[in-house]
Amino acid sequence: MKRxxxxxxxxxxxxxxxxxxxxxxxxxxxxxxxIVRTLRVPRALLAFLVGGALGTAGAALQAVVRNPLADPFxxxxxxxxxxxxxxxxxxxxxxAWATPLAAFAGALAAMALVYRIALAQGxxxxxxxxxxxxxxxxAFAGALxxxxxxxxxxxxxxxxxxWLWGGLSGASWDAVVVVAVYLPIPLAVLFAAARPLxxxxxGEEPARYLGTDVGALRRRVYVAAxxxxxxxxxxxxxxxxxxxxxxxxxxxxxGHRHRALLPAAFVGGGTLLTLADTVARVVxxxxxxxxxxxxALVGVPLFALLVRRWTx
Amino acid sequence: MDGLILELSGVAFRYPGTAxxxxxxxxxxxxxxxxxxxxxxxxxxxxxxxxxxxxxxxxREGTAMLLGKPIAAWSLGELARTVGVVPQRxxxxxxxxxxxTVALGRYPHLSAWRAARDADxxxxxxxxxxxxxxxxxxxxxxxxxxxxxxxxxxxRALAQEPQLLVLDEPTASLDLRHEMELFELARSLADxxxxxxxxxxxxxxxxxxxxxxxxxxxxxxxxxxxxxxxxTRAVIEEVFAWPVQIELFEGRPQAIxxxxxxxxx
Amino acid sequence: xxxxxxxxxxxxxAPTGVGIFALRRLAYTNLAACVALCAGTRAPAQGxxxxxxxGRSVRLAAPAQRVVSLSPAITELLFALGAGVQVVGRxxxxxxxxxxxxxxxxxxxxxxxxxxxxxxxxDLVVLYDSPTNMVATTRLNGLGIAALLLxxxxxxxLARDARILGRLTGHADRGDSVxxxxxxxxxxxxxxxxxAILAWQNPPTxxxxxxxxxxxxALAGAENVxxxxxxxxxxxxxxTIAARDPDALVVFADSxxxxxxxxxxxxxxxxxxxxxxIIVLVGxxxxxxxxxxxxxxxxxxxxxxxxx
Numbered sequence: 001m002k003r004x005x006x007x008x009x010x011x012x013x014x015x016x017x018x019x020x021x022x023x024x025x026x027x028x029x030x031x032x033x034x035i036v037r038t039l040r041v042p043r044a045l046l047a048f049l050v051g052g053a054l055g056t057a058g059a060a061l062q063a064v065v066r067n068p069l070a071d072p073f074x075x076x077x078x079x080x081x082x083x084x085x086x087x088x089x090x091x092x093x094x095x096a097w098a099t100p101l102a103a104f105a106g107a108l109a110a111m112a113l114v115y116r117i118a119l120a121q122g123x124x125x126x127x128x129x130x131x132x133x134x135x136x137x138x139a140f141a142g143a144l145x146x147x148x149x150x151x152x153x154x155x156x157x158x159x160x161x162x163w164l165w166g167g168l169s170g171a172s173w174d175a176v177v178v179v180a181v182y183l184p185i186p187l188a189v190l191f192a193a194a195r196p197l198x199x200x201x202x203g204e205e206p207a208r209y210l211g212t213d214v215g216a217l218r219r220r221v222y223v224a225a226x227x228x229x230x231x232x233x234x235x236x237x238x239x240x241x242x243x244x245x246x247x248x249x250x251x252x253x254x255g256h257r258h259r260a261l262l263p264a265a266f267v268g269g270g271t272l273l274t275l276a277d278t279v280a281r282v283v284x285x286x287x288x289x290x291x292x293x294x295x296a297l298v299g300v301p302l303f304a305l306l307v308r309r310w311t312x
Numbered sequence: 313m314d315g316l317i318l319e320l321s322g323v324a325f326r327y328p329g330t331a332x333x334x335x336x337x338x339x340x341x342x343x344x345x346x347x348x349x350x351x352x353x354x355x356x357x358x359x360x361x362x363x364x365x366x367x368x369x370x371x372r373e374g375t376a377m378l379l380g381k382p383i384a385a386w387s388l389g390e391l392a393r394t395v396g397v398v399p400q401r402x403x404x405x406x407x408x409x410x411x412x413t414v415a416l417g418r419y420p421h422l423s424a425w426r427a428a429r430d431a432d433x434x435x436x437x438x439x440x441x442x443x444x445x446x447x448x449x450x451x452x453x454x455x456x457x458x459x460x461x462x463x464x465x466x467x468r469a470l471a472q473e474p475q476l477l478v479l480d481e482p483t484a485s486l487d488l489r490h491e492m493e494l495f496e497l498a499r500s501l502a503d504x505x506x507x508x509x510x511x512x513x514x515x516x517x518x519x520x521x522x523x524x525x526x527x528x529x530x531x532x533x534x535x536x537x538x539x540x541x542x543x544t545r546a547v548i549e550e551v552f553a554w555p556v557q558i559e560l561f562e563g564r565p566q567a568i569x570x571x572x573x574x575x576x577x
Numbered sequence: 578x579x580x581x582x583x584x585x586x587x588x589x590x591a592p593t594g595v596g597i598f599a600l601r602r603l604a605y606t607n608l609a610a611c612v613a614l615c616a617g618t619r620a621p622a623q624g625x626x627x628x629x630x631x632g633r634s635v636r637l638a639a640p641a642q643r644v645v646s647l648s649p650a651i652t653e654l655l656f657a658l659g660a661g662v663q664v665v666g667r668x669x670x671x672x673x674x675x676x677x678x679x680x681x682x683x684x685x686x687x688x689x690x691x692x693x694x695x696x697x698x699x700d701l702v703v704l705y706d707s708p709t710n711m712v713a714t715t716r717l718n719g720l721g722i723a724a725l726l727l728x729x730x731x732x733x734x735l736a737r738d739a740r741i742l743g744r745l746t747g748h749a750d751r752g753d754s755v756x757x758x759x760x761x762x763x764x765x766x767x768x769x770x771x772x773a774i775l776a777w778q779n780p781p782t783x784x785x786x787x788x789x790x791x792x793x794x795a796l797a798g799a800e801n802v803x804x805x806x807x808x809x810x811x812x813x814x815x816x817t818i819a820a821r822d823p824d825a826l827v828v829f830a831d832s833x834x835x836x837x838x839x840x841x842x843x844x845x846x847x848x849x850x851x852x853x854x855i856i857v858l859v860g861x862x863x864x865x866x867x868x869x870x871x872x873x874x875x876x877x878x879x880x881x882x883x884x885x
Contacts, residue, residue: 022813023820038846039816066403096840099779169780169815172842192424199419206402208368210472211392211420256406286817287806288780 002253003264010048010267013274017044020278022285043171047277047291048270049179050168050232051242053187055269056262057225057232058243059250060190063197063258064221065127072229072243075134079141080110081233082164086145089163096170099163100234106141107230113137115222125218165290166237168277175235182231187266189224193217194258201256239292241299242269248306272298315344317476317508318365318395322374325364333372334360335532342476342508347498349523350512351543353552357532358512359400362480365510366395379475392420396469398462400480400512410456410464411449414439417471439470442505443497459490466497476508477501483515491515495522516548516567540564627741630706630734631714631726640747641701641723645694647686648705650729650865652677654739655703657755657868660746666697673861689713695720701745703727730789730809735866736760755868762871765798765878772799772856772881773823773849778839780812789866794827796870797877819846825854825881829863856880 018040025033057072084106088099114137118129196217199207204214232239250264276294283289324336335357342348352358363369365376367383376383378394386394396417417439418432440446443463448456453464462482469477479498483491499522501507513519519526520540528536528543530551536542543565545558556567624638645666646652652671655664661676668686671677681697684690688709694702694717702717704710706726714724725745727738736756743752772794774784784790785806794801802821803813826839826849844850858880862873 022817034846035816035819039814039819039843042843163779167780167812169812170841170843174842195419195422195424199416201403201406202416203399203401203403205368206397206399208388209366209392209395209397209399210416211389213388251406256408257412281814281816286803286813286821287811288814288817290780290812 003260006250006253006264006267006271010271010274013271013278014044014048017047017274017278020282022282022288038172042173042176043168043277044274045176046171046179046235047168047274049176049183050236050239051246051273051276052266052270053179053183053228053232054239054243054273055246055250055265056187056190057228058269059247059258059261059265060193060197060221060225061243062247063200064218064225065130066200067127067131068248069244070131071240072225072232073238073240074138075130075226075229076110076114076137076141077107077134077226077229078233078238079138079145080113081107081230082238083141083145083148084109085163085237086148090148103237104230104234107226107233110137110141111223111226111230115219118222124215125222127218130222163237166239166292167280167288167290168236169288170235179231179235183228186224186227189220190228191259191262193221193224194262197221197258198256237292239273239295241292241295241303242273245299245303245306246272249302252306252309315346315508316341317344317379318342318510319377320361320365320374323361323364323371323376324373325360325369326372333532335364336373338364338374338527338529338532338534339537340365340527342510344475344508345502345506346524347502347509347511347522349519349526350510350529351514351516351519351526351551352529353514355531356529356551358514358529359480360532361529362397362478362510362512366391366397366478389420392472394474395476395478396472396474397478398465398469398480398482400484402465404453407452407454409449410445410451410453410467411436411440413453413464414445414449414467414471417468420472435473436471439467442470442501443467457490459486459493462486462490462494463497466494470501474507476510478510478512480512481514482511483513483518491518498522516543516552519543520564520566521561543567625745627725627744629726629741630728631711633714633726635723635725635745637701637723637745641699641745643697643699643701644746645683645697645699645702646671647683647689647694647703647710648727648729649673649861650735650867651703651705651727651738651742652680653865653867653869654729654735654755655742655746658739658743658746658748658751660742660748663746665699666694673867691716695722701725703742705729729866730787731792732759732762732789732866732870735868735870739868759868759870762796762874764796765874767800768798768878768881770799770825770881771802771821771823772825772827773802773818773821774827775839776810776829779841781815781818782810782812783818785809785811790863793863793870793873793877796874797881799877799881815843815846819848822847823849825849825856827856827858830857830859 018036021040023035025035030036054072061070061072061075062068081103084102085099088102093102114130114133117133118125120126120129196212199210199212200214200217207214246269247265250261250268254260254264273295276298277291280289280291280294318341320338320340323338324333326333338361340348350358350361364371367386370384378386414436418428418435421432422428440449443466445463445467448460453461456464482494486494495518498509498511502509511523520543523540525538526540526543527534528547528551535551536547545556548556548567555570557570558565558567624636625640626634626636628634642663643665644655644660644663646655646664647668649668649670652664652667653673655661656674656677664680666683667677667680668684669682683693683697689704691713699722702722702724704714704724704726706728710726714726717724727741729735729738736759739756739759740752743749774790774794776782776784783803784801785808786804787807788809791801791804802823839850849855862869863877
């Protein structure tokens with residue numbers, strides 16, 4: 001029942017995103033309009049995939065570090081992605097894919113660094129290490145980004161900042177295809193980890209006695225969630241709050257079992273970002289808001305409400 | 313060797329970065345249908361013993377065998393299908409119903425993509441029944457009493473369909489009735505379902521009443537091992553550092569702690 | 578002191594550097610305090626008086642001999658006025674005329690670096706009229722240095738700047754003639770060509786009505802399809818660009834490269850991109866209002882007529 005409701009909401013969000021925009025497309029020309037075919041459809045799909053990736057990554061990371069405040073971007077990835085993007089922009093690398101690829105590489109580098117920091121002794125990934133390492137790596141990358149930006153010229157500075165604010169303006173079919181081909185592997189890794197993640201909620205020792213290799217689980221989930229976040233940031237910049245709020249929202253509806261939670265977080269995240277991007281496109285038309293501002297405006301009050309519910 | 317499930321011989325273990333062994337010279341056997349008690353004061357190495365026995369820590373000396381196979385050779389999944397553990401501590405993180413909590417015990421039997429089947433549901437029902445929880449199956453765990461919650465955790469371990477059940481301090485912070493109910497449950501699981509049960513406890517008298525054999529640990533070293541008769545006054549006083557008097561009740565020793573300066577101590 | 582707290586206009590000093598002034602808000606407060614200790618003060622006296630674009634009256638005892646310019650358009654204007662030798666400080670972006678490059682650089686000017694300005698011992702500092710610069714102006718005044726806040730978003734403003742700066746630098750006649758030349762730039766006949774001017778590609782950022790480039794396009798006879806946007810530049814949807822369907826897309830070439838030429842599949846939704854009607858503007862004369870406006874209009878017109 002709830003599942004059907006969520007799927008319907010997702011479908012409605014996608015239809016809405018394609019149906020409305022800053023310009024009016026008459027129904028008679030709808031199917032043939034290049035605005036719909038080249039711009040709105042791929043943008044709606046990309047928003048859905050990116051939102052889904054962020055929602056799922058957030059839900060999985062919250063479980064693996066056992067901290068409800070974990071957000072894909074808290075773990076240093078945005079800092080690394082930003083640094084990569086800024087370096088590419090400052091170096092003037094040509095081509096539409098140069099910046100996304102550099103951002104992706106930056107996110108992976110940050111992930112590797114945080115991972116290394118969090119390997120406390122030997123091979124155990126320490127969840128506190130992940131959070132603290134993430135914050136530290138994020139701050140360090142942020143400092144380097146500022147340094148690059150202050151030394152680069154004003155054009156690079158502005159472009160880098162605009163890029164970092166995030167948005168789906170560049171959405172096109174090739175980006176949709178790349179993301180759609182890429183996502184299934186990290187998603188499958190996370191969905192396969194659903195039951196062990198339930199057990200991890202009991203604690204490391206109980207999870208072990210119920211058959212979970214906690215160390216391997218942490219490594220797998222952290223890497224897969226990071227890969228999801230990295231591709232999201234590469235194609236859309238840093239879009240905050242989706243990865244933080246969506247897991248909490250779907251938990252309230254679908255409970256804490258990750259087999260239900262992770263797919264719901266994907267659909268929920270996709271729905272939220274598709275709607276937020278639609279708002280970003282139309283609300284101040286012909287201008288456009290950065291979509292991260294919309295997710296923050298919707299997300300923060302929602303989050304405050306959830307926090308009130310917990311503490312009440 | 314008949315019915316032997318778990319066997320430790322001459323086991324020693326030292327935590328990294330410490331100078332002294334946390335366990336040394338520990339020998340233990342748990343058989344099908346038997347309750348084995350491990351007794352000792354707080355900090356005597358009882359929980360460490362469980363960890364070494366189940367491969368969470370690797371023994372420095374000696375061997376730990378489960379069903380005749382070295383514990384290190386067991387995969388975690390196999391292990392969880394053979395041994396059900398109720399750890400001393402676990403986090404109570406989110407609201408869930410009794411049945412769902414017990415269902416976690418089926419996870420070792422499910423592959424990543426397989427949904428629960430009838431066999432799983434039946435195992436859950438059986439586990440609930442054995443722990444006398446059927447009536448509480450749809451209650452939220454947060455509304456249970458401490459004793460009921462411990463039974464839920466035992467039911468979860470039973471849902472694993474293990475051959476060996478390990479209970480680590482199961483009666484900590486329970487009142488008399490719930491203590492008794494838990495040991496009765498442990499006993500009946502051994503008697504009626506032929507499980508091997510390893511109970512870690514500091515309750516001398518309960519161990520003496522319910523266990524077939526006891527191992528007494530003090531600072532990681534075995535002080536006595538064997539049937540409850542080994543719980544002599546000298547052993548108890550040495551290990552727990554308090555004067556006691558031993559009385560026999562139904563042939564089993566019961567330690568009565570003496571008051572300081574009175575009772576002739 | 579009249580300070581308009583909210584001002585939507587931002588200077589456009591580099592072709593694609595639209596809006597950067599608003600992006601960097603570094604505080605130099607502590608620095609200014611230190612500067613106050615090491616610099617001497619001078620008392621203002623009767624002499625030349627003007628009112629700047631912030632409505633402040635500025636007096637100089639004698640024509641300024643040491644001028645620091647914190648705007649590329651002002652630097653260019655000062656050289657055009659024959660006051661080039663009096664310019665003792667400029668920003669990183671002041672690249673025209675070539676002689677300007679020989680003047681010591683006092684920083685990027687986005688958030689004025691008071692220490693390097695003072696090191697040039699100026700008797701007049703000229704800044705773009707923005708809230709950030711207002712703060713810097715107050716500090717400079719506190720140190721006894723005259724500071725002038727001027728806007729150059731329109732040719733009419735530039736002409737006015739020419740007269741003001743002409744007076745304050747002792748080149749009043751030249752100021753009047755430069756102003757007259759700027760004012761004499763004539764509107765070319767309408768081409769019937771609708772264009773969108775792209776400041777940046779992702780997110781798509783177009784030049785709006787409140788910009789010099791919009792004025793330049795109009796003077797060259799083209800119609801900016803985003804003239805109705807009341808800001809110098811704005812982020813819009815590709816969809817909006819596609820729907821407004823400009824005949825041609827105007828982009829800028831950064832130093833040498835064609836960095837802002839639209840790339841990617843999504844841009845194919847725009848007819849001007851599909852048909853390859855992309856006009857590339859090269860050089861600083863398009864990016865900032867200058868005495869070269871006449872040239873810029875002619876060149877822009879030529880590019881529009883020639884097509885890609």
